[in-house]
Amino acid sequence: TQLLEQSPQFLSIQEGENLTVYCNSSSVFSSLQWYRQEPGEGPVLLVTVVTGGEVKKLKRLTFQFGDARKDSSLHITAAQPGDTGLYLCAGGGGGSNYKLTFGKGTLLTVNP
Amino acid sequence: KAGVTQTPRYLIKTRGQQVTLSCSPISGHRSVSWYQQTPGQGLQFLFEYFSETQRNKGNFPGRFSGRQFSNSRSEMNVSTLELGDSALYLCASSFNPGQTIFSYEQYFGPGTRLTVT
Numbered sequence: 001t002q003l004l005e006q007s008p009q010f011l012s013i014q015e016g017e018n019l020t021v022y023c024n025s026s027s028v029f030s031s032l033q034w035y036r037q038e039p040g041e042g043p044v045l046l047v048t049v050v051t052g053g054e055v056k057k058l059k060r061l062t063f064q065f066g067d068a069r070k071d072s073s074l075h076i077t078a079a080q081p082g083d084t085g086l087y088l089c090a091g092g093g094g095g096s097n098y099k100l101t102f103g104k105g106t107l108l109t110v111n112p
Numbered sequence: 113k114a115g116v117t118q119t120p121r122y123l124i125k126t127r128g129q130q131v132t133l134s135c136s137p138i139s140g141h142r143s144v145s146w147y148q149q150t151p152g153q154g155l156q157f158l159f160e161y162f163s164e165t166q167r168n169k170g171n172f173p174g175r176f177s178g179r180q181f182s183n184s185r186s187e188m189n190v191s192t193l194e195l196g197d198s199a200l201y202l203c204a205s206s207f208n209p210g211q212t213i214f215s216y217e218q219y220f221g222p223g224t225r226l227t228v229t
Contacts, residue, residue: 031216042116042202042220043155088155092216099145099168100216104154 003027004091004103012109016078021106023089024071030093032065032072033100037086079110114139116205116221124227130191133224137184137205144186145218146178149200161186162208190226198228 004025013019023032031050035043047056049065049072056063060083062075072089086107090100117136125131137144145168146158157170161180178188184205190197204218 033217035220040222040225042204042222045217045219048217090216090218099157099160100218102147102155102157 006103020075029091033090035088118221135186135203141205147202
């Protein structure tokens with residue numbers, strides 16, 4: 001069974017602070033996605049990383065895929081209240097075709 | 113392009129009843145996946161359909177079933193509802209997971225909030 005473990009589970013910070021959330025697995029994935037979900041809505045795709053060691057930036061968000069393609073991190077610089085939400089990582093191609101394996105998520109609250 | 117739509121958005125049912133949820137994928141997407149999301153368990157995979165065939169199934173009892181039509185629209189059915197079935201049910205579409213590395217990207221609908229009383 002493939003598992004993706006995310007940490008921390010909950011994070012509450014003040015506006016302007018930096019933060020990093022982690023996504024770890026013992027399985028190798030051919031691609032890894034990050035999603036953000038707001039209350040009452042479905043997850044929205046933020047980024048896909050596919051190459052070991054890859055770094056992608058999306059404004060204040062920096063995503064990194066581990067060299068061995070088993071882990072990933074999401075770093076947010078100068079967090080804003082609009083960043084509040086549930087951040088989910090999901091791995092594809094880790095031996096189970098056609099479906100993604102999701103982590104349980106990190107619930108981020110950014111206080112003004 | 114229109115996004116993934118799910119109907120209804122909210123549903124209240126009684127234990128023992130059955131329910132059918134509907135999902136229309138993004139135009140051109142042939143794969144539809146269904147997930148159950150609860151605070152305790154997170155997103156749990158129910159099943160995936162591609163070209164009207166179920167290709168993958170999660171660890172849910174047989175009360176949970178689904179189907180896909182020739183236009184890629186999908187429905188899922190839950191029979192003999194239990195209190196524990198209360199959850200947000202999410203549908204996601206993609207072009208063809210596994211065909212390319214990027215084809216695992218999924219696009220979610222807003223979900224159907226099911227409450228079983």
